[in-house]
Amino acid sequence: MKPSFHARLLNGPFDDPCLYVRIVREGMALMFDAGFTVNLSARDILKTTDIFISHTHIDHFIGFDNILRVSLKKETPLRFYGPEGFTDRIEGKLRSYTWNLIGDYPLVLEVSEVTDKFIKRASFKAQNYFKREESEAELSDSTIMKGSFFRVSAAILDHQVQCLAFSLDEDFHINIDKDKLDKMNLPVGPWLGEFKKAIREGLTDSVFSIKGKSRTFAELREIANITKGQKISYVVDALGSKENIRKIIELVKGSDVLYIETFFMDKDKDRAKERCHLTAKMAGSIARDAGVGRIEPVHFSPRYIDEPEALIKEAEEEFTRQL
Ligand SMILES: [Zn+2]
Ligand SMILES: [Zn+2]
Structure with a gap:
């Protein structure tokens, strides 16, 4: 089975931790903790959409500056998640620099502070010289982020301060049965991506054009084997x-x-x-x-x-x- 997530630890076990996870299909990446991040290429940093920080002891958060430096001209929002007090920590980091020349930069930092019942959201826009803007959202379960085919959940742990542990879950995994494809005389092609998307989104009345012929979802359903999705967890401190x-x-x-x-x-x-x-x-x-x-x-x-x-x-x- 082709994995959907590619996880790699950036550093050795005595260095400040950072787990970099590529979401293969989407060309994007997640990060769990931002310890030592300078050996991550600018390209890899720019692919990152969501960064999950267990807590803000310096060994887990010192990479923030490097990530921010590389991301200043990022066109899409960069989202951060962390425990109680996290928004103040981010604001403190941002306040430590002078920002008079960034009014035309696109970067938006979206910050989620995870508490028992709420996620406190704040955003900091370069356009606004990183002034804090706040809102609040209710949390119905442990899911703190939902992607197109996966989710990230958190648990709040005691480390004298609050510390978050994370799990990354693929909703389910779809494998295409090549033998059945051959038997039905169906070619491999971009339609398979659309078909998988239809499975994920429950679009069971979709119709696909394959080699000029229309095929219904129901006709094709048996070529897909659906299995348990991939799950990766990250627990520190x-x-x-x-x-x-x-x-x-x-x-x-x-x-x-x-x-x-x-x-x-x-x-x-x-x-x-x-x-x-x-x-x-x-x-x-x-x-x-x-x-x-x-x-x-x-x-x-x-x-x-x-x-x-x-x-x-x-x-x-x-x-x-x-x-
Ligand atoms: Zn710690
Ligand atoms: Zn630590």
């Missing part, structure tokens, strides 16, 4: 409390890949508690209990600089441990 663990498992359940912090080892669990981080062992057990396909440890404390494999091993062992 959370106290290993029962409540956090419950919320994380609920959010990341059934992910194909779980990117999760393994900041401390179990032998340093007291320190982990003090610093409000998970241990590698906790990350492994969360991944196991949530039934994820693969665990991808991220965000390691510098104290393990000489033994990163120990963190990975601890997480893997717990993940694969038979209960």
